[in-house]
Amino acid sequence: MSTGKKILVVDDEPQIAQSIAMNLQLEGFHVVSARDGYEALEKLTTEMPDMVILDVMMPDMDGFETLRRIREVSPVPVIFLTVRGQEHDRVRGLDLGADDYITKPFSQRELLSRIRAVFRRMEPKGLSSSGEIVVDDELRINFDKRKVIVRGREITLRPTEHRLLYQLVTNAGKLLTHEMLLSRVWGPEYRDEDQYVRLYITYLRQKIEKDPKNPKYILSERGLGYRFREISPQGKV
Numbered sequence: 001m002s003t004g005k006k007i008l009v010v011d012d013e014p015q016i017a018q019s020i021a022m023n024l025q026l027e028g029f030h031v032v033s034a035r036d037g038y039e040a041l042e043k044l045t046t047e048m049p050d051m052v053i054l055d056v057m058m059p060d061m062d063g064f065e066t067l068r069r070i071r072e073v074s075p076v077p078v079i080f081l082t083v084r085g086q087e088h089d090r091v092r093g094l095d096l097g098a099d100d101y102i103t104k105p106f107s108q109r110e111l112l113s114r115i116r117a118v119f120r121r122m123e124p125k126g127l128s129s130s131g132e133i134v135v136d137d138e139l140r141i142n143f144d145k146r147k148v149i150v151r152g153r154e155i156t157l158r159p160t161e162h163r164l165l166y167q168l169v170t171n172a173g174k175l176l177t178h179e180m181l182l183s184r185v186w187g188p189e190y191r192d193e194d195q196y197v198r199l200y201i202t203y204l205r206q207k208i209e210k211d212p213k214n215p216k217y218i219l220s221e222r223g224l225g226y227r228f229r230e231i232s233p234q235g236k237v
Helices: 014-026 037-047 063-073 087-096 108-122 159-169 178-186 194-208
Strands: 006-010 030-034 051-054 078-082 100-103 132-136 139-142 147-150 153-155 218-221 225-228
Touching: 006 014, 006 037, 014 030, 014 108, 030 037, 037 051, 037 063, 051 063, 051 108, 063 078, 063 087, 078 108, 087 100, 087 194, 100 108, 108 159, 108 178, 147 194, 159 178, 159 194, 159 225, 178 194, 178 225, 194 218, 194 225
Parallel strands: 006 030, 006 051, 051 078, 078 100
Antiparallel strands: 132 139, 139 147, 147 153, 218 225
């Protein structure tokens, strides 16, 4: 997985950046570094990295603003690596389009595991559900073509949202626990990250539900997990 992959490490603390770079290089990654958000945006264009490891606490332009600008031009996977571990910071980072959020202090083994997990999620999995699924008059899904039509309008899902919706819809009517969803969508490295499931369920509901606060498609089983409403056999085209 690491062969040929280039990672941009953005951190204003040289010792941390050098430590990360050394360990990633030992694993076969090619690493380039940037000291701040402005240099990161420049190297995003000149180096074309396959992933960005991004600190939040940086002078002049913090990591959140840097990620906002990255997302204006690129879907490159981004992992935040920061001392700011409060839940609202994590939610803000994921809302802006981060693929993961790791708090300092961290182990190099954990970082490597998360990097590999994010790369796995980016790989095409050949998701298939035998053509179009007509959930009802307002929701049609074709996983083969990666199309989701909500009330006549095609919506865009991020890769993780797409994989989560796939698990829910192809198991319609069945309870999927938090642990099952974390393992199938994110990977075993995320078995203790329940907030990821809750947050991405919220994202999906905002995109496909007419009233996200009173969902009719993605139903909660309090304390257990989630269940997608049952789909009639006639709904599969």
